[in-house]
Amino acid sequence: MAKCPKCNEVIFHLELYERAQVQYDLGATQEGEPNYVQRGIIDLLIDGDAPKVIRCPRCDRRLFTDADKAAQWLVGKIEWQEPA
Ligand SMILES: [Zn+2]
Numbered sequence: 001m002a003k004c005p006k007c008n009e010v011i012f013h014l015e016l017y018e019r020a021q022v023q024y025d026l027g028a029t030q031e032g033e034p035n036y037v038q039r040g041i042i043d044l045l046i047d048g049d050a051p052k053v054i055r056c057p058r059c060d061r062r063l064f065t066d067a068d069k070a071a072q073w074l075v076g077k078i079e080w081q082e083p084a
Contacts, residue, residue, distance in 0.1 A: 007059035017053040
């Protein structure tokens with residue numbers, strides 16, 4: 001059981017954000033307006049080791065930049081440290 005070091009709430013998961021591209025089919029309406037149909041989300045994967053934004057789902061504060069460390073902290077293997 002992990003407790004957020006910022007808000008002290010019990011949390012069972014974190015929220016991770018990373019950049020991705022969204023692919024659409026672009027068509028047109030009869031009036032000539034763009035019509036978008038979402039096809040999928042494509043990870044950019046420029047650098048899989050790039051720092052990530054990993055937040056507490058309760059207080060939205062950034063707790064980690066590394067998913068491996070975040071997972072170890074969730075199960076109590078490591079202590080939390082302020083990300084650099
Ligand atoms: Zn929190």
